[in-house]
Amino acid sequence: MKAILCEKFGTPADLKLADIPDPVAGPGEVVAKVMAAGLNFFDTLIIAGKYQTKPPFPFSPAGEFSGLVESVGAGVSEFARGDRVFGYTNFNAAREKTAVPAQHIVRMPAQLDFERAAALTVTYGTTYYALNARAHLQPNECLAVLGASGGVGLAAVELGRIMGARVIACASSDEKLAFARAHGAHEVLDYEKEDLREGLRRLGGTHGIDVVFDPVGGRYSEAALRSLAWAGRHLVIGFAAGEIPKIPLNLVLLKACAVLGVFWGAWVRHENAQYKRALEQLARWCAEGKLSCHIQKVYALPDTPQALTALAERRVMGKLVVRP
Secondary structure, three states: OEEEEEOOOOOHHHOEEEEOOOOOOOOOEEEEEEEEEEEOHHHHHHOOOOOOOOOOOOEOOOOEEEEEEEEEOOOOOOOOOOOEEEEEOOOOOOEOEEEEEHHHEEEOOOOOOHHHHHOOHHHHHHHHHHHHHHOOOOOOOEEEEEOOOOHHHHHHHHHHHHOOOEEEEEEOOHHHHHHHHHOOOOEEEEOOOOOHHHHHHHHHOOOOEEEEEEOOOOOHHHHHHOOEEEEEEEEEOOOOOOOOOOOOHHHHHHHOOEEEEOOHHHHHHHOHHHHHHHHHHHHHHHHOOOOOOOEEEEEEHHHHHHHHHHHHOOOOOOEEEEEO
């Protein structure tokens, strides 16, 4: 079968298209024909050796997929050949077939297409876990989303709106903000034109921001945290800006606020039943048209390096998908 392989840590240009043996389903695993694989910013970090997950070489990027079950391993009874499934692989989805733990996948609704299903798991799953299980976002609360036009940012805008929050989308250009507004943001803030702290204070009013959704990090995190309301929550999603910020803990004390880590992969392992229920709910919303799961472009498997380069250069609004 064909696969995109990372044989050494480096850039997307170092990836290779190769022929490798078909996978075999081990105990508790399913082998699926990959119909579509979703790409995320963390894929650029995994192939560079800068992510907490460091798979053995050679491996394929792409941590989410949709496809058709081809075989099941010992102990797997809930899936059978031909089932339409989607879910989380962590890596190894940018290939024609992949082996994945059965506990990491769920069935697809009949109305959901393979491309959107492949783009649903990580971004919307991470965001739903963050807003629902970590921040306990409530109706009418004020949610500020940093990096609002990216994969998880867009998911936060859409899910925040579904959950009844007032959503403030923060991004770095008029085009990105218009995109976020078109997907449900109530207010927008360009943090390249306006100081983020002052802009959030203006939009948050005397009450302040209840929840900050932060996949960006860098110089924006402290400014966003300073805008929080009393007992607000700051969700740490990732560090797309490339810098892990150092937050003065006196701010946490003075605001009685919470800084909450959102480690998606660990949640999948530790709270697997909740993870599966979340995916099933997200799939229903997507099939019903309540979530856009917006895909900017679909790439052929050999063009995976170009897709990852676009992600690394932050030229993507929504998601990118690869179709073997």
